Amino acid sequence: MALISIRQRNKLATSFVLAPERYDPRRELDAGDAKTVILDDLVTAVREVVQPSADLGRCLVLDTSDAREGIVTARKKPIEGSEIGSAKKVVEPHDVIISRLRPYLRQVAFVDAEIPNSEGAILTCSTEFFVLRSPDKQSIAFLVPFLLSHQVQEVLAAAQEGGHHPRVNESTLLTLPVPVPFLDQREMISKTIDKSVELYRKAERGIDETVAAAESSFS
Numbered sequence: 684m685a686l687i688s689i690r691q692r693n694k695l696a697t698s699f700v701l702a703p704e705r706y707d708p709r710r711e712l713d714a715g716d717a718k719t720v721i722l723d724d725l726v727t728a729v730r731e732v733v734q735p736s737a738d739l740g741r742c743l744v745l746d747t748s749d750a751r752e753g754i755v756t757a758r759k760k761p762i763e764g765s766e767i768g769s770a771k772k773v774v775e776p777h778d779v780i781i782s783r784l785r786p787y788l789r790q791v792a793f794v795d796a797e798i799p800n801s802e803g804a805i806l807t808c809s810t811e812f813f814v815l816r817s818p819d820k821q822s823i824a825f826l827v828p829f830l831l832s833h834q835v836q837e838v839l840a841a842a843q844e845g846g847h848h849p850r851v852n853e854s855t856l857l858t859l860p861v862p863v864p865f866l867d868q869r870e871m872i873s874k875t876i877d878k879s880v881e882l883y884r885k886a887e888r889g890i891d892e893t894v895a896a897a898e899s900s901f902s
Contacts, residue, residue: 721858744771747784753879755798758799775816777794777816778793779794786851822877829861
């Protein structure tokens with residue numbers, strides 16, 4: 684079924700964007716009768732980047748394949764700052780990252796302080812990620828299940844623009860309405876996410892220990 688959306692000229696996006704997908708009605712998240720707060724009022728979108736340089740020291744680079752279903756799954760080793768290849772965004776523990784490329788892959792993650800091999804390294808990520816940071820001391824881990832919800836995922840899927848590698852633009856993400864009833868539970872949900880990621884890291888360490896034991900049995 685074809686979708687038709689009619690816009691007056693003064694309602695076009697900045698610079699008179701004519702891409703049909705920019706005006707797809709499925710890009711609008713329906714929160715029903717619930718009061719909402721837009722995402723931009725809850726986070727700071729971090730755009731700080733670093734360029735390849737020997738002065739950076741050791742860097743752990745997160746690619747889009749290193750974030751999945753709320754968790755950073757990277758098992759890589761840090762590299763020297765001169766070897767990062769291209770500009771990377773700066774990431775900190777407690778940030779939330781979400782890929783703007785192929786949202787159907789659910790590349791969303793809470794950045795925890797226990798990522799393997801991250802100790803002593805600068806955390807960076809691909810510029811294909813949006814990096815969200817708390818503007819205050821409150822955890823934003825609760826945004827992980829929000830961004831993974833099927834309602835938000837459907838909006839992000841409809842909001843992809845471009846031909847060869849369609850991407851979601853930042854304004855679509857930052858204007859998502861967060862229902863206040865969900866927001867009221869942010870502390871409890873954030874603690875659940877923290878605990879879940881902690882259990883994941885514990886499982887990683889347990890498997891690593893058994894692998895090390897198996898390797899030592901050959902000596």
